[in-house]
Amino acid sequence: VEAHALPGLRGRGVIATRYGRPGHELLLLNAHMALSAGARQHQFGFLAELVGDAPHVVVMGDLNCTAAEWARSALGKRRWTWLGEDMHTYPSWKPVRQIDHILVSESLRVHSAAALDVVLSDHRPIAVEIELPEALREPAPLPVPVATAT
Numbered sequence: 001v002e003a004h005a006l007p008g009l010r011g012r013g014v015i016a017t018r019y020g021r022p023g024h025e026l027l028l029l030n031a032h033m034a035l036s037a038g039a040r041q042h043q044f045g046f047l048a049e050l051v052g053d054a055p056h057v058v059v060m061g062d063l064n065c066t067a068a069e070w071a072r073s074a075l076g077k078r079r080w081t082w083l084g085e086d087m088h089t090y091p092s093w094k095p096v097r098q099i100d101h102i103l104v105s106e107s108l109r110v111h112s113a114a115a116l117d118v119v120l121s122d123h124r125p126i127a128v129e130i131e132l133p134e135a136l137r138e139p140a141p142l143p144v145p146v147a148t149a150t
Contacts (some may be wrong), residue, residue, distance in 0.1 A: 006031070007037040007046055014061075016050055024135040026108075027054040033059040040065055044073035051075065057105040058138065062123060064099050079106045088117035089124040102128045 006012040033043050062068040081104040088095035100123050109131040116125045
């Protein structure tokens with residue numbers, strides 16, 4: 001797990017978490033991006049450097065952008081499964097736009113995604129169910145034997 005400050009004014013950042021082993025890892029980026037479109041373009045460049053050529057990536061968070069802005073960014077050059085603009089997340093009490101997103105690299109299969117109808121902050125959360133490639137799956141743990149009294 002790595003925490004990074006994003007370029008621009010203080011207070012915006014990304015948490016990068018890697019699961020698995022080199023060559024077969026899942027990279028999760030959870031970001032809170034700037035309000036300014038110009039600042040976000042620099043931040044997208046920083047995220048693109050973090051992603052590099054990682055095969056399995058999920059980018060999520062309060063990205064403060066639209067799908068069109070994302071597509072024009074440094075990360076937009078990569079192919080992603082975009083979960084759509086119909087999951088309105090802001091403001092949480094009467095959502096009319098989507099500025100919170102979960103983007104999934106095309107190597108991962110999305111089973112479902114939805115903006116949740118809960119008010120925990122000024123943004124509604126988004127949930128996604130993803131199928132991991134076989135190389136990322138851990139074997140199920142063996143059952144622990146239960147001791148019996150004799």
